[in-house]
Amino acid sequence: MTTIDIPAGSPFGTDNLPYGVFSVGGGTPRVGVRVGDSVLDLAAALGDDVFAAPSLNPFMAQGYDRWVAVRERISALVGGDVPDAAVHAVADVALHLPFEVADYVDFYASEHHASNVGRLFRPDAEPLLPNWKHLPVGYHGRAGTVLVSGTDIVRPSGQRKGPNDPAPVFGPSARLDIEAELGFVVGTGTPLNTPIAPDDFARHVFGAVLLNDWSARDIQAWEYVPLGPNLGKSFATSISPWVVPILALEAARIPLPGQDPEPLPYLRESSPWGLDIDLVVEWNGEEVSRPPFREMYWSPAQMLAHMTVNGASSRTGDLYGSGTISGPEKRQRGAFLELSWGGKEPLTVKGEERTFLLDGDEVVITGTAPGANGGRIGFGEVRGRVLPAD
Amino acid sequence: MTTIDIPAGSPFGTDNLPYGVFSVGGGTPRVGVRVGDSVLDLAAALGDDVFAAPSLNPFMAQGYDRWVAVRERISALVGGDVPDAAVHAVADVALHLPFEVADYVDFYASEHHASNVGRLFRPDAEPLLPNWKHLPVGYHGRAGTVLVSGTDIVRPSGQRKGPNDPAPVFGPSARLDIEAELGFVVGTGTPLNTPIAPDDFARHVFGAVLLNDWSARDIQAWEYVPLGPNLGKSFATSISPWVVPILALEAARIPLPGQDPEPLPYLRESSPWGLDIDLVVEWNGEEVSRPPFREMYWSPAQMLAHMTVNGASSRTGDLYGSGTISGPEKRQRGAFLELSWGGKEPLTVKGEERTFLLDGDEVVITGTAPGANGGRIGFGEVRGRVLPAD
Incomplete structure (x- = not known):
């Protein structure tokens, strides 16, 4: 038996306990928890085969009460002796x-981002479109190209057409960008015609990850009307390997900045809350931005309530x-x-x-939040390096 | 042993042999082929466990050579004696x-449809947007709400706002519509950064189904800028239960109507082809349209080449x-x-x-194509009835 050492100030203390899938020496992937x-x-450690799966899905599907119980068991274990082999x-x-x-659905929930993009993509119009403050605008992305941190990103090719070009050309994207985001993972979904009220969020959403929504702006700008982004986004979306439980983010809850007009009733919460999570974006090792989720x-x-209010089912x-x-400051912007x-x-x-x-550039996004023990808990990182187009 | 009777003129003759998943008396779903x-x-019938699965995915993943071989074995079987229990x-x-x-990706590949929708949604502008003749415009839809024919469709609720309304209202969609489409199913995908050339279509695409892309036009009209349709579509997409093999559609291949300007090289085929498939849309039992896929x-x-040209992987x-x-005629339009x-x-x-x-209305879409034996092969039907909003 052994005890797990947790360095002082570690962002992976007992108030975090994020889940991931790991393997050792080419062995079978299985579920683990990061501690220090x-x-x-x-x-x-727990003798429970649900964690021998190569993904979190079977455990997430067991539901909220199990998430609470397992977190308590892990907390207890970590304080004492655990088998060396674990x-x-x-x-x-x-x-x-x-x-x-x-x-996979991607929203557009930052007013500062939506306003900036509106000014850049539609310089002659109001930056925010009329629907933006009434509903969380979002669209479906490609689930099959969600990749784990560390996967190299080959520069995508596609069509682009500048405003003065007579016809589109095909080639590697010349405006490859990032989007620093948080991603939320549904643990237990609902069948058709069972909308999820905002107050039921924590019973359905298992955890959160850092997410980099790689974006080829030139491809996107040419293709996106009228049905939205497609190939400008679908080549890759990277996420961090550690899923921070929503149960670990209680101390990070803060009020929203404020919504005016008041949202329609299906979007109202008994106590509307955001999350006080700080992201840091590093470009080739240099910090270029600190996007504030708050x-x-x-x-x-x-977002979850909106996604299901039309009767759409949701799944583990x-x-x-x-x-x-x-954020409002230049050095708080989450896209290049x-x-x-x-x-x-x-x-x-x-x-x-x-x-x-x-080509060759590397982007690393990290994130931290207040933890229950007075320090900060970490999301780890989502990292990706750009390789030349094939 | 028994022989399978095929009525004269059946759209499910030996030149069709579509695959589906069936069960008898509440038993385990498994793969079957429709014959007469x-x-x-x-x-x-074949003693092969890949068909004991509750979906076609394991068989589809075996690849093109297996699709050919199994089709030949079934053809041979159907001409002779088969076990009664099969x-x-x-x-x-x-x-x-x-x-x-x-x-799930939905394209927008009919010029007549895109022009009509352009005139209706953007009456003051050119009906076709500048990108439309350069690339097959498409977007990702919700895979989790693809439903089999016969599933009732509960009227979705959501936000809508008429042009003269001061603010959006929430409620059941008042403009619930259909879209009569064909759907194509990938059997064997490709890893990241491995685009599929148009000429390789038949080695990757296993089959085709009828598809009804239910659409709430009022929800869609309010939400769709700038990121495309979301809740106006995500509540339900119905497909026919029989997957017609691409191998059965050889006789339906015809030239495209013509593309001007010539597409970029990655979209060019050695011999561009469409499919001579006739759809029929029945509304409460009355034929209202005959959309022509040709x-x-x-x-x-x-469409497949475009979807993968940016390096996006594809999956079974x-x-x-x-x-x-x-089509060009009014009674050839595939949406209400x-x-x-x-x-x-x-x-x-x-x-x-x-x-x-x-509420209570029912829509049935059927489809047929020329078969290899001189008659017509059938896609069966995709059926759905509208239930009142919850």
């Missing part, structure tokens, strides 16, 4: 996509992104499109000028 | 969703819809939005005026 710099093998150094494991993605206009619970593994997180103002105001990154991503 | 008015239990009357079986849907501007192979069970099939010209020109259906769907 260790990974606890849950099937080995503990691995995080440096010794490979991390995999933590859950099978059912449907500034988001629409709440995670409102459904993932929804918040949309780019941008906004940081470089459409490419017109280059950034200096490690001494080089940058607007959009060059 | 019978269903042949493939696990029982044959069921189609009236005695329940039909299920034939495959697990991975990602009029589609973009081909099924071009990916489903993509053609978009509404509309177009048939009633935005509700301004009601149809008479069974002696009653109709613009959009009323």
Whole structure:
């Protein structure tokens, strides 16, 4: 038996306990929990085969009461002795996509982001469209290309057409961008015609991840009318390997910045709440932005309520992104499109000028939130490097 | 042993042999083939456990050479004696969703439909947007709400706002519509960064189904800018239970109506082809339209090539819809939005005026194509009845 050491100030203390899927030495992937710099093998530690699965889906499908009970058991275990064979150094494991993605929806819930993009894409019109403050605008993305952090991103090719080009051309995207977001994972869904009220959020949503919605702006700009983004986004969406339980985010709950006009009743919460999560975006190792989730206009619970109010069912593994997180300050913007103002105001990154991503560039997004023990809990990171187009 | 009777002129002759998933008397769903008015239990007839699965996915994943070989074996079997226990009357079986849907993409490939919708949704602008003739416009829909024919459709609720309303209201959709489409099912996908050339279509796409993309036009009109349709579509998409193999559609191949300008090289086929498939739309038992798939501007192979050209992977069970099939004539339009010209020109259906769907209405879409034996092969039907909002 052994005890798990948790370094002082670790963002993976007992108030976090995020779940992931790991393997050791090419072995079978299975569910683990991050504790300090260790990974606890849950099937080995708890003797429960639901954690021997290569994804979190079977455990998530067991529902809220089990999520609470297992979290309590893990907390108790971590304080005492655990079998040696159940503990691995995080440096010794490979991390995999933590859950099978059912449907993937991406929202657009930051007023600052939506306003900036509106100014850039539709310079002659009101930046916010008439529907934006009445409903959380969102669309479905490609579930099959949700990738775990660390997966290289090959620069996508596609059609683009500048405003003065006579015809579109085909080639590698010249405006490859990121979107720094949070993603929320549905643990237990609902059948058809069973909308989820905002106040029921925590009984259905299992956890949250960091999400990078890679975006080819030139492809997107040409294709997106009238049915929305498609190939400009569908080549890759990266997520962090650790799913932070919603149960660990209680201390991060804060009021929303405020909604005016008041949303329709199906979007109202008894106590509307956001999350005080700070993201950091590093470009080739240099911090370029600190997107603040606390500034988001629409709440995670409102997004879920909206997504199901028409009778659409939801499933274990459904993932929804918040949309780019941008704050009011320039250095709080979560996309390079906004940081470089459409490419017109280059950034200096490690001494080089940058607007959009060059081949070989690497982006790392990290995030932290207040934890229950007075410190901060961590989301880990979502990392991706750009490879040249094939 | 028994022989399977095929009535003269049956649309389910030996040149069709569509696959589905059926059960008898509440038993376990498994794969069958429709022959005349019978269903042949493939696990029982061929002694192959891949057909004991409750979906076509394991068989589809085995790939093109297996699809060819199994079709030949079934053809041979159907001409001779088969075990009694392997044959069921189609009236005695329940039909299920034939495959697990991975990602669902819906295109917009009919020039007549896109032009009509453009005139209705954007009356002050050119009906076709500048990108439309350069790429098959499409977007991702909700895979989790793809339903088998016969599933009742509860009228969705959501936000809508008329042009003169001061604010949006919430309630049941007042403009519930259909879209008559074909859907194409990917049998074997490709990993990331492996685009599928149009000429490789038949090695990747397993079959086709009828598809009804139920659409709440009032919800859609309010929500769809700038990220495309979401709740106006995500409540339900119905498909026919029989998957007609692409191998059965060789005789239905015809040239495309013509593409001008010439598409970019990645969309070019050595011999561009469409499909001579006739759909029939019945509203409460009365035929209201005959949408002709032969009029589609973009081909099924071009849609697949476009969907993967940016490096997006594809998976067994990916489903993509053609978009509404509309021909040049009024009675060839595949959506009630177009048939009633935005509700301004009601149809008479069974002696009653109709613009959009009323509670209790039922829509049945059928389809046929030329078969290899000189007759016509059938897609069966996709049926749905509208229930009142909850």
